[in-house]
Amino acid sequence: MSEQRFFARVDLDTILLFQYNGEKLKGNVVDVSVSGILIDIDEDITLEKDSEYSIDLFMPNSTIIIKAKVKMIRQKEKFFGLQFVDLDLGTMFLINTLSSFKKIETGKYYTIEQIAEVFEMDRMHISRHFPDEEISGEQLIEFMDKMYERFK
Numbered sequence: 001m002s003e004q005r006f007f008a009r010v011d012l013d014t015i016l017l018f019q020y021n022g023e024k025l026k027g028n029v030v031d032v033s034v035s036g037i038l039i040d041i042d043e044d045i046t047l048e049k050d051s052e053y054s055i056d057l058f059m060p061n062s063t064i065i066i067k068a069k070v071k072m073i074r075q076k077e078k079f080f081g082l083q084f085v086d087l088d089l090g091t092m093f094l095i096n097t098l099s100s101f102k103k104i105e106t107g108k109y110y111t112i113e114q115i116a117e118v119f120e121m122d123r124m125h126i127s128r129h130f131p132d133e134e135i136s137g138e139q140l141i142e143f144m145d146k147m148y149e150r151f152k
Helices: 089-096 112-118 123-129 137-151
Strands: 015-020 023-032 036-040 052-058 065-076 079-085 109-111 134-136
Touching: 015 036, 023 052, 036 052, 036 065, 052 079, 065 089, 089 137, 109 112, 109 137, 112 123, 134 137
Parallel strands: none
Antiparallel strands: 015 023, 015 052, 023 036, 036 079, 052 065, 065 079, 109 134
């Protein structure tokens, strides 16, 4: 029987800090969705099912660090399936747009048409936020940071 998914998962190659027994352990994110996150921790730890923990998730190409509460729902070897507990709207927005966010490259310029395609949005909606013809990857990341803060 296959597991039913309600939210799309996004592969995310980034690190996180995991609060465990009073210390922060470094882990790697395998994938993430609005409902939870799959992480890989090299330390030999055992987490209690349904126990809550704190994480700091570092977003690639951004200054954003998502601080969240999670509870452990499954463990297989060094992989842990964690469910988010009480995400704020900004964090849900950011996670929901991660697949687009990951496509942004710093040092590259984007036309309004390219941005609309990356974010799967209407060109008119994009041009309201970006009146210039070309927008840098850095400007897009800054925009995402501001959107996150606005919804937070």
